[in-house]
Amino acid sequence: METQAVTRTADLPDGLAPQGPSVELPPRVTRALQGVSIVGAVLVVVGLLVSTDRTWAxxxxxxxxxxxxxxAGIVFVALGYVTGAGWAVAIRRVPEAMAGSLPVGALAVVVALVGLPWLYHWTHVDLSADPILEAKSWWLNTGGFVVRAVLYLAVWLGLTRAIRRNSERQDATHxxxxxxxxxxxxxxxLIAFGFTFSAASFDxxxxxxxxxxxxxxxxxxxSGMFTCGLAVFILLLAALKRMGKLAVLRESHLHDLGRLLFGFAxxxxxxxxxxxxxxxxGAIPEETAYYLxxxxxxxxxxxxxxxIVNWLIPFLILLPRPAKRNLGLLVKVCVLILLGHWLDLFVMINPTVMADGPVLGLWEIAPLMVALPWVVLATFKALGGRNLVPEGDPYLVESLHHHT
Amino acid sequence: MTHRFVLGTFRSEDDVLGVVKAVRARKLSLHDVYTPYAVHGLDEAMGLRPSRLTWVCFLAGAVGFGLTMLFQYYTSAFDWPLNVGGKPYNSLPAFIPIAFEATVLFAGMAVVIALFIRCGLYPGKKAKIPGPRVTNDRFVVVVRLDSADASAEDVQMLMEGFGVEAVDERVGGVA
Incomplete structure (x- = not known):
């Protein structure tokens, strides 16, 4: 790393150097997002009274x-650092900003886990009548569940904050x-994440x-989470491009993100x-119950x-090289993957409360109406609060000339 | 007519990219460029068409997938049905891993073989290169003179604008 030339602002192409906190959502978009989340919050409260189990799910x-x-934002950033990947440095502030929305996601998890007694029937079964759950009770017990949830969130939030702060400090120190x-x-x-994320998804x-x-x-x-995160990343790049920001974005950056999207799908x-x-x-009854x-x-x-939605269609569309360099087409695939990730989670989570068949009503939509607008608002707040390009990063010049 | 070629030897890839663009802008016939490694942006600068090998790869993969699916269907359901854990003889999930491997095998092998055929490569073939240094630290840009009265001097002047190290003229072939 000693041999890497230290980038100075003067080395950067015209129009790139300090852009300041210039990325802002138009006020009416901000108001609309806030409005949607307020309506959603009211609906969630009504849903909890009217249809408790469905709303908690x-x-x-x-x-x-x-x-x-x-x-997904912080995993992308961390992968870039540990692999010494220079190519994405110029656009790294976007996944960093996604990681900036992590407190919103953490808060959503905390609120959702208040529904512990409604969501998880292991919290209130007679263990003596259920030897399988009794054998698992060293892990599946309310105390341990809460302590672990706090631990996972603390590890993710703490390390994310440290990584983002270092990156920001580099803007000044070069x-x-x-x-x-x-x-x-x-x-x-990444090591902590591997264990904590697995355990969190078990919990x-x-x-x-x-x-x-x-x-x-x-x-x-x-894999589903990261594919969805890459789709969000590409959609944010498309939005920034439309707002006339991030002039450093090259077709080659899109090409590589398209390949990652293709690969992770x-x-x-x-x-x-x-x-x-x-x-x-294997056809073992205790395993097949899930698919039955x-x-x-x-x-x-x-x-x-x-x-079909999460793999086959994205695979076939993104297979040819030109498709991965076409922002319009990538945006369509990303929207499909956002819907697909919802479907994936729906099929994982909801059958437990909808044994008679899937229902899609207000109560299924309302919590998303609360959480997702705040993710968008937090992401744009994080984007606006710092340089849009990490101009002090030694790999920046490599990224500006990225060519696939 | 026997072709005449002008070979310019360069030291840096930036000069090569510059001279290639200038040669094409002057409507001279760019014959080929020899480089010790893959130079980023050279394909676009030379105006090369996108590779068609991707189609070979895709079609061979599809053939591999289709053939192995048919083969497994025939052997498992008709030719030699075996009862495996009481599952139906024609069980799609069991066929997928083999079909997947065969897709990769067919696509990978076909694309390498197609590349060798298209490039005329075979074991023991002698390299046709303008000089050994293009495998080490020099770049050679070759311009073909299309008419008998075309002058090599024009090309040489053009190349000198990009710091050419040496210019030779060869008749009949590059190597």
Whole structure:
């Protein structure tokens, strides 16, 4: 790293150097987002009174969706540091801003987990009558669940804050020390994240059906979350481009993000199939219960649509090279993946409260109406509060000349 | 007519990119460019069409997938049905891993073979290069003179604007 030239603002192309806090959502968009979230909050309160179980399940889904966007942002940033990838440095402030929305996702999780007694039936069963749950009770107990949730969120929020702060400090120092520190922090984060995210998905989603288990579940939820996060990343780039910001964005950056989107959608499909096939082949009753529930009636249609929307269609569209360099087409695929990720979470979470078949009503939408606008607002607040380009990063020049 | 070629040797990739663009802007015939490594942006500068090997890859992959699916369907459901855990003889999930591997194998092998055929490569083939240094630290830009009265001097002057190290003229071939 010593040999890397230290970038000075003077080395940067015209029009790039300090842009200041210039990214702002138009006031009417901000007001509209706030309005949607207020209406959503009212609906959530009504939903909790009218249709308690469905609303709690929808709140859990919304919290996982919102949290995933922030986590995908920091995972992307951390991966960039530990792999020494220079190509994305010029656009790194966007995933950093996504990570800036992590407190919103964390708050959503805390609120959703208040519904512990309604969501998770292991919290109130007679253990002596259920030897399987009794054997699992060393992990699945309310005290441990709460302590772990606090631990996961604290680890993610703390390390995210440290990484973002170093990156921001580098804007002023133009040094390599911050990069070196962030490489270390990122490595620590990624290792911690691997364990905590797996455990969190066991706690928050898998334990909805506590007799069932899948050892690949953590990777499965991670792959869906990260694919969705990449889609959000690309959509934010498209929005910034439309606002006339981020002149450093090159077609090659899009091409690489398109390839990552293609790759992670395929990775998700691979893990989806791994989980399904091993359970289908083994045909052990305690494992197949999960899919039997999801093959009842209309759930079967959604279960089949899931890999088509999340893998097959993105795979076929993004396969040719020009598709990955075409922002208009990428935006369409990203929107499809955002919907697909909702479907994926819906099929994971909701069958427990909708055994008679899937229902999509106000109570399913309302929690998303609260959480997602605040993710967008927090992301844009984080984007506006700092330089849009990390101009002190030693890899910036490499990223500005990125060519695929 | 025997072709005449002007070969300019350069030291840096920036000069190569510059001279390639200038040669094409002057409507001279750019024959080829020899570089020790893949130079970013050279394909676009030379105006090369996108590779068609991707189609070979896709079609071979599709053929591999289709053939192995058919093969497994035939062997498992008709030719030699085996009862595996009471599952139906024709069980799609069980066929997917093999079809996936065959897709990768067919696509990968086909694209390498197609590349070798298209480039005329085979084991023991002698390299046709203008000089050994293009495999080390020099870049050679080759311009073809299309008419008998075309002058090599014009090309040389153009190349000198980009710091050419040496200019040779060869008749009949580059190597």
């Amino acid at each position: 929808a709140m859990l889904l919304a919290s996982q969706y919102a949290l995933g966007i922030g986590l 040094g390599v020390e911050e990069t070196r520190r962030n490489v270390l922090l990122s490595a620590v984060f 928050w989603i898998m334990s909805l059906e506590p007799h069932w288990y899948s050892t690949v579940f953590g990777i499965y939820t991670f 395929t990775f998700w499909g691979y893990i989806w199939f791994c989980q399904y096939m091993l359970i289908w082949y 529930l999801r093959e009842q009636g209309a759930w079967h249609v959604l279960s089949v649509m899931n890999p």
